[in-house]
Amino acid sequence: MADTKRIKHAKQVRVIPGFGLTLGITIAMLSLLIIIPLASVLLYSFQLNPSEFWKLITAQNVINAFKASIICALIAALINSVFGLILAWVLVKYEFPGKRLLDGLIELPFALPTAVAGITLSKMYSNTGFPGSFFSSIGIDISYTHIGIVIALIFIGIPFTVRAVQPVLEKLDGQYEEAAYILGASRTKTFFKVIFPELFPSLLTGFGLALARGIGEYGSVIYISGNSAKNGTQVVSYVIMQKLERMDYASATAIALVLLIISFLLLFAVNIIQIRRSRRISVR
Amino acid sequence: MEIFDEKQLKAKKRTKYILITISALFLIFMLVLPLISVIVNSLREGIAFYFEALSTQYVTSALVVTLIATLFAVGVNTFFGIVASWVLTRFEFKGKNVLSTLIDIPFSISPVIAGLAFIMTFGRLGWASPIIEWINETLGTDIQIVFAIPGVVLATIFVTFPFVSREIVPVLNTVGHDEEEAAALMGAGGFKIFRKITFPHIKWALLYGVILCTARALGEFGAVHALSKARGKTFTLPLEIDALYMSGSADSITASFAVSSLLVFIAVIVLVFRNVFEYRTKNKSKKVKSGE
Amino acid sequence: MYVEIKNINKHYGNFKATDNASFGIEKGKLVALLGPSGSGKTTILRMIAGLENPDEGEILIDGKVVNNIPASKRGIGFVFQSYALFRYMTVYDNVAFGLEIQKVPKDKIRERVLELIELVGLKGMEKRYPNQLSGGQRQRVAFARALAPNPTLLLLDEPFAAIDAKVRAELRTWLADMIHKVGITSIFVTHDQDEAVDVADDIIVTNKGRIEQHGTPREIYESPKTPFVAEFIGTSAKYENFGVLKGFSKEEKVHGALIRPEFVEVFKADNANIEPYLKYADDGVVESVTFRGNSVELGIDVKGLKLTALRSLERRKIEVGEKVKVLVYRLYTYDGDQVKIIENAELAGKETVKL
Numbered sequence: 001m002a003d004t005k006r007i008k009h010a011k012q013v014r015v016i017p018g019f020g021l022t023l024g025i026t027i028a029m030l031s032l033l034i035i036i037p038l039a040s041v042l043l044y045s046f047q048l049n050p051s052e053f054w055k056l057i058t059a060q061n062v063i064n065a066f067k068a069s070i071i072c073a074l075i076a077a078l079i080n081s082v083f084g085l086i087l088a089w090v091l092v093k094y095e096f097p098g099k100r101l102l103d104g105l106i107e108l109p110f111a112l113p114t115a116v117a118g119i120t121l122s123k124m125y126s127n128t129g130f131p132g133s134f135f136s137s138i139g140i141d142i143s144y145t146h147i148g149i150v151i152a153l154i155f156i157g158i159p160f161t162v163r164a165v166q167p168v169l170e171k172l173d174g175q176y177e178e179a180a181y182i183l184g185a186s187r188t189k190t191f192f193k194v195i196f197p198e199l200f201p202s203l204l205t206g207f208g209l210a211l212a213r214g215i216g217e218y219g220s221v222i223y224i225s226g227n228s229a230k231n232g233t234q235v236v237s238y239v240i241m242q243k244l245e246r247m248d249y250a251s252a253t254a255i256a257l258v259l260l261i262i263s264f265l266l267l268f269a270v271n272i273i274q275i276r277r278s279r280r281i282s283v284r
Numbered sequence: 285m286e287i288f289d290e291k292q293l294k295a296k297k298r299t300k301y302i303l304i305t306i307s308a309l310f311l312i313f314m315l316v317l318p319l320i321s322v323i324v325n326s327l328r329e330g331i332a333f334y335f336e337a338l339s340t341q342y343v344t345s346a347l348v349v350t351l352i353a354t355l356f357a358v359g360v361n362t363f364f365g366i367v368a369s370w371v372l373t374r375f376e377f378k379g380k381n382v383l384s385t386l387i388d389i390p391f392s393i394s395p396v397i398a399g400l401a402f403i404m405t406f407g408r409l410g411w412a413s414p415i416i417e418w419i420n421e422t423l424g425t426d427i428q429i430v431f432a433i434p435g436v437v438l439a440t441i442f443v444t445f446p447f448v449s450r451e452i453v454p455v456l457n458t459v460g461h462d463e464e465e466a467a468a469l470m471g472a473g474g475f476k477i478f479r480k481i482t483f484p485h486i487k488w489a490l491l492y493g494v495i496l497c498t499a500r501a502l503g504e505f506g507a508v509h510a511l512s513k514a515r516g517k518t519f520t521l522p523l524e525i526d527a528l529y530m531s532g533s534a535d536s537i538t539a540s541f542a543v544s545s546l547l548v549f550i551a552v553i554v555l556v557f558r559n560v561f562e563y564r565t566k567n568k569s570k571k572v573k574s575g576e
Numbered sequence: 577m578y579v580e581i582k583n584i585n586k587h588y589g590n591f592k593a594t595d596n597a598s599f600g601i602e603k604g605k606l607v608a609l610l611g612p613s614g615s616g617k618t619t620i621l622r623m624i625a626g627l628e629n630p631d632e633g634e635i636l637i638d639g640k641v642v643n644n645i646p647a648s649k650r651g652i653g654f655v656f657q658s659y660a661l662f663r664y665m666t667v668y669d670n671v672a673f674g675l676e677i678q679k680v681p682k683d684k685i686r687e688r689v690l691e692l693i694e695l696v697g698l699k700g701m702e703k704r705y706p707n708q709l710s711g712g713q714r715q716r717v718a719f720a721r722a723l724a725p726n727p728t729l730l731l732l733d734e735p736f737a738a739i740d741a742k743v744r745a746e747l748r749t750w751l752a753d754m755i756h757k758v759g760i761t762s763i764f765v766t767h768d769q770d771e772a773v774d775v776a777d778d779i780i781v782t783n784k785g786r787i788e789q790h791g792t793p794r795e796i797y798e799s800p801k802t803p804f805v806a807e808f809i810g811t812s813a814k815y816e817n818f819g820v821l822k823g824f825s826k827e828e829k830v831h832g833a834l835i836r837p838e839f840v841e842v843f844k845a846d847n848a849n850i851e852p853y854l855k856y857a858d859d860g861v862v863e864s865v866t867f868r869g870n871s872v873e874l875g876i877d878v879k880g881l882k883l884t885a886l887r888s889l890e891r892r893k894i895e896v897g898e899k900v901k902v903l904v905y906r907l908y909t910y911d912g913d914q915v916k917i918i919e920n921a922e923l924a925g926k927e928t929v930k931l
Contacts, residue, residue, distance in 0.1 A: 009587060010629035014375060015647050016464045018474035022371040026383070029364050033441055034389055037401035040411060044404050083310050090307040094300050102307065104559040108315045110496070111551035111558075113503025114395075115522040116544040119529045120318045123325060123537075130321075131313070155314055187295065209392065216394025218506035219522070223529065237396040237506060244400060244510055249409055256397045263393045271385055462660035469625070470674040470725060471648035480673075484664035 041260070045253040056254040064232040065239040066258070068225075072146055072235075073214030076153030077161075081207045083154075084161025085199070091162075092169040106162050109155055114219025121152050122223035144226030146233060152220045157210030164206030165199055172198055201277045208270040212263050322548050326541035337539035338546070342516050346524035346543075352433060353440040353508075353520060354501040360441050361497050365448025366490070370478070372449070373456035374464060384453075390445045398442040399510025406430050431513050436520060439507035444500045451493030452486050455565075459485045492561045499554045503547055521547060577636075578603040578761050579624065579729060584633035586619055586785075593619040594630065595785035601763065601778070606755050608772035609765045611782035612808070617765045618733060620782070624763065625731050626650050637729060653722030653760075655732040659714050661706040667693065667717050668702040674725035692720040696754070711739045712747050719751065723758065730755065732764035736771060748775050769809055773797065781805050799917060803834075803910040812836045812908075813884060820879045821904050822858050823920035833907040833918070840885035842874055843901040844892055850901060856922040857901040865896055878902050 045053065056062070091103050109117065123129050126143040127136035135142055142148045172195065181190060218237035225233045234242075236259050243252035327334055337343070372384055390398065405412050406429040420427055429435045467477045483490075505522040512518040515527055521543060528540035577600035586594040594616045601607050609617040622628045624635055626647030634641050642650050662670050671692055675685045693702055696716040706714055715735060722730060735751065736744045752775040755762050766772050772779050773793040781788040781796060781804070789801045800806035807814070818833040819826030826833075843850045843857065850857065860883070864875035871886045874894060883902065887894065894900065906919045 010631045012376070013627055013629050013647070015468045015627055016374050016461060016474075016477065017468060018370065019375050019377075021474075022367045023375075023377070026364070026368045026371050026387075029360075029367075030383075030386060033360075033438070034445060035386065037398075037405045037438075037442070038389070040405040041397065041401050043411065044409065083307075086303055087307050087310070090303050094304060096304055098308075100559065100563075102311055104555050105311055105315050107555055107558055108319070108551065111499045111554040112318075113505060113522050113525075113544075113547045113551070115505040115525050116322060116503065116547050116551075117318060119525065119537075119540060119544065120321050120325070123541075124318060124321050131317075155318070158314065181292075187292070187299075212392040216392075216397070218394060218396050218509075237394045240394070240396050240400060241506075241510060244396075244403065249404070249407075252400055253404060256394075256400050259394055260397060267385065267388070267392050271381070275381065460658075462656055462658050463662050465627070466654070466656060466660040466721075467662070467673065467677075469627075469647050469652070469654050471677045472673070476677070481662055481664070 038260070041253050041256055044249065045257040048250055048254060052250070053254050056251045057258055059251075061229050061234065062236075062239060062251075062255055064229070065234045065236045065255075068146065068149065068232055068234065069215050069217075069236040070262075072149040073153055073157075073211050073217075076150045076157055076214050077207050077211040079150070079154055080157045080161045080210050081203055084158060084165055084206055085203060087158075087162045088165040088169050092166060106159050109157075109159055114156070114217070117155055117220040118152065118223040121155060121220065122148070125151060125224060143224050144228065144233065145231070148224035148226070149221055149233065149235065152224050153210075153214040153217060156217055156220050157214055160210040160213065161203065161206035164202045164209065168199055168202040201273050205270050205273050205277075208266050208273070212266040212270075215262060215266075216259060319548060319552075322541055322544050325538060326545040328538045328541075329535065333535075333538065334542045334545075337542040340539075342519070342524055342527075343521075343543055345516050346519045346521045349433060349436060349518060350502055350520040350522075353437045353504075354498055356437045357440040357444050357501040358494055358497050361444055361448050362490070362494055364445070365450075365452055365493055366478075366486075368449045369452035369456055369486075370482070372453055374461050387446050387449060390443050391450075395439075395443050395504065395506030396510055398507035399439055401442070402435055402438050402511055403430055406435070430511055431518065433518055435511040436508050436518055439511050440501050440504050443504050443507050444497045447497040447500060448490065448493035451489045451496065455486050455489040456482070488561055488564060492558060495554055495557055499550055502550060577601065578605075578638060579763070580634075580636040581620065581624065582634045582636070584620070584623065584630045584635070586616075586623065586628065586630050592785045594623070597633075597782075597785065597787045599780055599787055599790050601761065603761055604759055605777045606752060606762045606764070606775065607778045607780060608776035609763060609780050609782060610769060610772040610776075611767065611788075613767055615782040616785040617767075617782045619785075621731055621733055621763060621765050624729075625652055625654050627654075651728045653725070653727035653730045655715075655718045655722050655730070655735055657734040657737055659706075659718040659738070661714055661717055661721070663706050666703050666705055667698060667709070670706070670717055671720045671724050674721065678725060688724060692724055696720045712743045715739065715747065715751075719754065723760070728761065730760050730762040732762065734765055734767070736766070736768075744771075745774075751775065773809075781808065783808070800908065800915055802913055803915055806834050806908045806910065806915050810836050811884075813882075815881050815907075817881065818907060818909075820881065822856050823904070823922035824907065824918060825921075826909075830909045830911045833909045835883060835904065835907045837873070837884045837886045839905050839907060840876075840883050841903040841905065842876065842885045842887055842894065843903070844894065845899055845901055847901070853903060853923075854901065856920065857903045860900050860902040862894055862896055862898045862900055865894060876900065876902055 048056070087102075087106065091099065091106075122143055125132040125135070125148055127133055127141065132142055140147070142151060181187075216237055217235065218241070221235050222238050225235060225238070227234050227238050236255060240252050240255050240259070243249075243255065368387060372380065404410050406416060407413060410430075416427055416429060419425065427434070429438070463481050464477050467481050472480075503522055504520070505526070508520050508523060509526070512520065512523055515524070519527065525540045525543050525547075528536045528543065579601040580599070582598050584594050584597045585592075597616070597620060609620060611617045619628060623630050624637075626642070626645065630643070635643055637650060637652075662673065665673070668689055671689045672685050675688060680688075690702075693699055696719055698713060698716055698720070701709070701713070706717065709717065715738075736748055739747060748771055764775075776793060778791065779793055779796050780790045783804045789796055789805045796805060797809055800809060806812065812834040814832055814834055816832040817826075818824055818835070824833075842860070842862075858878045860876040860878040862874055863877050863882070864873075866873040866875075868886070871888055872894070874885045874887055876883045876885060883904075885902070903923075904920060905923065906917060909916050909918050
């Protein structure tokens with residue numbers, strides 16, 4: 001097929017008008033409002049020399065903050081994956097009174113301002129609030145500990161996992177399960193061999209989104225975490241804000257750059273999962 | 285045909301109730317309790333105190349700033365959302381996936397970074413600050429971006445940027461572009477096609493996107509926190525909540541919850557609307573299916 | 577020629593969707609672009625419409641090259657496979673849309689729209705929305721909408737694909753009548769040969785991006801020019817060793833032959849009328865008898881060839897295992913891309929009456 005390389009392709013026809021205009025506006029606005037400001041962060045952090053950069057991001061409190069943010073976000077995203085799966089299952093498979101109310105509530109963390117969620121959770125889980133007083137009476141402190149951070153991140157992340165799994169579960173044909181039952185598979189076996197593999201990519205997507213959100217979270221975390229350098233309960237976003245307040249722009253941008261890279265990698269991974277999934281579906 | 289025997293059915297039912305109970309408990313503890321907690325805390329000092337807390341000068345100033353930022357954010361992002369969803373769903377082009385990923389950036393990065401980004405652009409060290417200074421000198425104006433209202437507005441636009449387009453894109457993808465193509469074949473122009481054919485399909489999604497965007501704009505905290513330092517001047521409601529809460533006295537904490545209750549109220553309205561919206565689209569898709 | 581395409585080539589990536597295709601269509605004709613899926617028929621239609629650009633070649637409508645004329649200025653009406661009715665507009669508004677774009681005065685629009693709605697038999701349904709109509713009614717609206725701005729060429733992409741089998745036959749005669757009544761030059765795409773034969777004045781058969789044959793349904797059916805057409809149209813089976821049949825001899829370069837059931841005549845061995853032809857007939861054994869509703873399909877073994885024949889229900893019954901006489905009137909031989917119709921040599925010049 002030597003000559004196929006020289007095929008000249010005709011210009012694509014776009015019958016629907018407005019391609020150039022809308023693409024232009026989209027790219028212009030995206031660049032002005034999002035890309036250029038973010039690039040400024042890059043620009044500034046590139047002015048730091050590598051050893052300086054390294055020193056800034058390996059300071060003990062920065063390392064601790066990354067540890068706290070990543071570990072707590074991981075734990076919260078895992079918990080959210082379990083509950084997200086259960087909630088999506090219950091909302092799709094069962095009928096019961098109050099179902100629509102439950103369904104509607106899932107989105108609350110998207111709609112509620114993070115600062116409001118933050119102060120409320122902090123108050124609830126302090127040793128004077130409910131259920132914080134109960135937990136402290138059995139010796140578990142939640143506010144101002146890592147557990148508190150995890151709780152805040154569960155609150156923020158739950159819609160991501162539920163809403164990622166729910167539509168896939170809705171489309172999963174009931175006959176699929178019935179076929180497995182007829183073939184004699186047990187209920188648990190049916191779930192793990194037939195249903196779970198179908199849901200896994202979307203669950204992974206939800207997990208990734210919840211994780212990305214959790215690692216960068218600020219408003220809902222900073223009240224319940226207590227932000228103690230000694231106890232290692234400062235999260236990355238808090239540290240960036242602290243550096244900003246002290247006009248330490250070098251540190252702020254260096255840390256922000258690392259955080260940005262982590263976010264982009266996660267976003268990239270999630271997109272790959274989604275593109276692969278849509279390909280698999282279209283092959284069918 | 286019933287393919288489950290009695291024992292299986294019983295086990296099925298038991299799992300059902302266990303799972304529903306787990307779900308209900310989880311949602312009550314994680315989501316309902318916080319809502320109730322805001323209201324209870326806000327009324328701790330009585331109704332009179334509640335309204336007093338809402339009418340301080342700080343709060344009214346914060347409300348005005350919040351509304352300004354929200355208005356700009358909603359306006360800009362609605363326009364952007366419509367234009368971007370048109371280009372992303374009506375045309376095939378190279379780099380489409382990249383573009384749609386870039387639009388989603390604000391959704392997955394820390395809001396504090398958004399604030400930082402504008403400081404590094406327009407702040408003392410930012411590359412654009414000489415440009416702003418030059419404009420101010422030549423035009424005799426006194427434009428301030430960072431630590432002023434424009435910064436607050438920009439940060440709010442940034443964090444709510446993808447909200448409207450995210451709601452419209454899936455709707456337009458489901459509808460397909462046959463109708464637009466047919467109209468274009470008959471010689472209809474872009475605006476006519478949008479107004480007469482596309483808009484009726486997306487009006488509910490658009491409205492929902494606008495409301496969601498509004499809610500997020502009203503409640504944005506991290507990005508604005510980095511860019512706004514003057515209480516009573518450039519503070520938004522969430523910043524005022526923060527300031528009240530952090531001042532630590534029992535009274536001011538109650539006041540902070542009182543201000544929060546305003547935003548909770550808006551959040552609940554958004555949720556109610558969301559449900560109405562979803563119910564409508566689900567019903568309509570059923571109707572269309574049965575109609576065929 | 578009203579519509580003409582000349583040496584059109586079109587690639588998608590490395591896939592050749594159209595391979596040096598050329599044909600012309602006379603004014604007022606209803607023409608079917610017929611071919612299996614992936615044969616490039618829809619691509620050709622979309623290029624004539626202006627929804628795609630050819631890589632090479634010219635497209636002419638009414639003597640003018642239209643390659644650089646946008647779709648909306650080509651004076652065509654297009655009926656989409658999915659109809660693409662405007663879901664948020666009534667039947668009336670759907671049909672009126674094209675006229676409103678052309679800024680036709682309101683009363684003129686009203687006149688034309690009502691006329692068309694009546695023509696397609698949807699009078700009284702002007703205020704309905706597309707989702708309140710049946711599949712067939714939607715197609716009528718799509719047809720009326722395409723006709724409203726008085727196009728000079730009507731293009732239809734698989735117009736019957738979305739319709740129940742039962743309604744389809746009825747609707748296609750309706751559409752053919754309508755098109756002839758309006759007198760508009762029309763091209764429609766289909767993969768269904770019955771549909772093409774039923775409806776079209778002319779058929780253009782496509783395969784692998786090439787034009788295989790262009791002719792009337794009868795020409796296409798009776799004298800296929802390529803092996804593909806011979807096999808694609810009608811039902812037939814391939815026989816390499818057809819030389820064993822009486823009246824046929826296989827030349828060296830011929831690969832084999834296609835035989836259609838209607839070319840094969842079966843007689844009961846005791847049929848007295850067959851006497852004069854007996855010496856031309858082969859002996860066969862009936863292997864299967866299948867009821868086909870309006871006829872019986874017979875599977876017969878003739879000297880190792882498994883032939884298929886149709887037999888009228890009015891004639892005497894034939895049983896499985898029965899020894900019969902078999903006469904083959906003609907067949908299509910093929911070698912490479914050549915097809916020849918070979919008549920039974922023994923019957924040449926004789927009057928063959930179907931017995």
